[in-house]
Amino acid sequence: MSIRSSTEQIREKKKLFFIREERIISAALDLFFSDGIDNVTVSKIATRAGIGKGTVYKHFVSKNEILVRIMLDYEKQLSLNLSEGIKRAEAGESGAAPKAYFQSRLARPELDRLVQQLEIRLADAVDISAQLEQLHSLRRSNEASLSEMLSRQIDRGVLENVPPHYHYLACWALAQGAVELCFNKSWNYRLDTEELMDFIAGIGITMGNRGQYRGKRVKKND
């Protein structure tokens, strides 16, 4: 019995440990949104999470580790959603992949933007290069199925005949910019962000498609 209870204790402890880890991440996110990326300190995170500063370092080796963790969490979810979209696309639902992608990225633009910024700031951090590599590989994990799908569409003449990754990188870029657009002070004084985002997502879903206008453009370029 003592064995079982000690096992349970350990299990319990692990669970608590896990919960606290989530609390740290959650506190960090809260603070990023409320205070701005430059004004979040480990101290603040600890306080918000209701624990001591030293305890944070029992869960994460460094502040950067907290940040990559946020990035990875986000990217994993995104990857999942994209996989789903790809699956639906392969099942015949045309445009399902980019649709899923844009929906995912625009669902919580403030979070997406945060992750964008974190990525830029951590790009050269040596202590977390392993995790960054994981992030990159995560992103590329759907590459095979994406390329395959895109190639088929190119073959069918639906998409322009360029290397397949051009298509998804263009999507990435548009999503990236769309998110930033939501927060840019030059533009976000307008109130119809939602509709605008729909419009942009619409473009994202169909861009790269062949069609009338394309023909025109080609002629111009001749």
Added chain:
Amino acid sequence: MSIRSSTEQIREKKKLFFIREERIISAALDLFFSDGIDNVTVSKIATRAGIGKGTVYKHFVSKNEILVRIMLDYEKQLSLNLSEGIKRAEAGESGAAPKAYFQSRLARPELDRLVQQLEIRLADAVDISAQLEQLHSLRRSNEASLSEMLSRQIDRGVLENVPPHYHYLACWALAQGAVELCFNKSWNYRLDTEELMDFIAGIGITMGNRGQYRGKRVKKND
């Protein structure tokens, strides 16, 4: 003669002063590109410019002033190029405006990206809010002619019938993301960035156009 020479001396001095200012900006830019935005200090800038730290403050009230200056310089050039494009477009050259815009922004993507990042980091800096406002108004300065041009194209059925600013904000977003794409470590391991950018610019120039596929999209959504 003494009068003339003293006048000349003053002129000479002012010129030297101006040159020094340019040197500071230039040194800052160098360092931003070589060391990364987070590792540029006033001290480093001064050293790189070959002057004392205090001298920097003869030219700029604060570090932030250097940064906005970079932003404004860039934005002014961009605005000029865009105006040019708008003019050509109004002279009948179809797609000249977005073409000029994308060319401008993608001409020196590292600089464009720097400015993007500076904008984000300085968004809440109170000491330069006036200059930031100038930046915003600069951006909006082409709005009238852009809107007019776009409205005409919408009337002619070339562009989708949405508020005109949807079209140029979509362009802004795509350019924003395209620039970031150039530097993202997940993607830029590929070597054909140039072509990719051409592809994306092509999309930017034609996106929002009506055409066959659009019709399809609409049907799909039904």
Added chain:
Amino acid sequence: MSIRSSTEQIREKKKLFFIREERIISAALDLFFSDGIDNVTVSKIATRAGIGKGTVYKHFVSKNEILVRIMLDYEKQLSLNLSEGIKRAEAGESGAAPKAYFQSRLARPELDRLVQQLEIRLADAVDISAQLEQLHSLRRSNEASLSEMLSRQIDRGVLENVPPHYHYLACWALAQGAVELCFNKSWNYRLDTEELMDFIAGIGITMGNRGQYRGKRVKKND
């Protein structure tokens, strides 16, 4: 037992923390006296206190906070002594209030002068305006009983019939100047400072009195 010891540990820690705070104040005071008010830096204070520069900021939000703290500590003591004097005066001991006041202010003239100077220099410091307000209210806290006491003396014809605060403000002024006198290089080449201060305090205690009392004092001195 572990509970008790941990409680004790915490208590011990808090005590150490408090002691360290006192050490910082004490180091600051030492330096003010030895190096002069303008030559005291946070760095020096830390070194003198035997701690790191950053540690100072665990105890005080800013350098100014150290300074007001010194002021408040001093003013509180002064206020206490004055209250005591007022109480004794109300118990019939004539002149007890101004006597206590002068004794208090002249007990450590170098400290009194430091506080005077700090007050002047911090008068416009916005970050500690709250504490300064506290200082002011502390000073005014004895106003009611003082005024009452003085009014009675005025009614009895002991003091000149002017608004009561004239009397205590005159005391304040004389004490202020007397302290400064101790350090003024034009005058302090004389060696009988102590007696001089007694003389001035004597004036302070009786000034504002009408004829009668004066006579009495003179008799005493005979």
Added chain:
Amino acid sequence: MSIRSSTEQIREKKKLFFIREERIISAALDLFFSDGIDNVTVSKIATRAGIGKGTVYKHFVSKNEILVRIMLDYEKQLSLNLSEGIKRAEAGESGAAPKAYFQSRLARPELDRLVQQLEIRLADAVDISAQLEQLHSLRRSNEASLSEMLSRQIDRGVLENVPPHYHYLACWALAQGAVELCFNKSWNYRLDTEELMDFIAGIGITMGNRGQYRGKRVKKND
């Protein structure tokens, strides 16, 4: 004729030089009053005086020299007024000396306070020790006649029998404090400063007196 004109030129120049020197002093004073003692820089002074910063250093060896100059100018005037008072006192006008002294010091309390502060801050400045010595000797210059006068009054039983300098140092102290009182934020919320200063000056003029005089003054006030 050329000699005369060159002599005149030199005279003219000297005059201009002198005028400019006054302008510098005046500019410094303006700034001390408007910006506060801690916020006056040589640069500001030059600008306010309408000349270049370098030119200031043609007139004064250092910033400190400007400051002592202000102090000396003030002290000279004060000394003059006091001498006048002493003379009148020696001519039989009772209380003329302290009256003149208090009037002088309270005529422009903001200036007196400035000089007080400057003195404290410059007390240990080595580069102007000569001028500071001059200041001190200026102050003591009236000592002989003052002491004589006071001794006589002591002999006549008008003043208390203490070393004569006790009397004038007490005056100095009271004036010092009275001036500070005008600016202290704890007290100057009251609006009757003028009357209060009269009251304090009255004290200053009679303090140290033995009984008789008091009686007289009181009669006057009835």
Added chain:
DNA sequence: TATGAATGAGGCTTCATTCAT
């Protein structure tokens, strides 16, 4: 002679990380 650009020492403050309890 007048100028003002250049200088750089030095001040205050922040914060990720460590480590003794």
Added chain:
DNA sequence: AATGAATGAAGCCTCATTCAT
């Protein structure tokens, strides 16, 4: 295991003074 006090490098900015023109 949890804590939070301690640390000190590093950043930004000020300003009296110098000196070449």
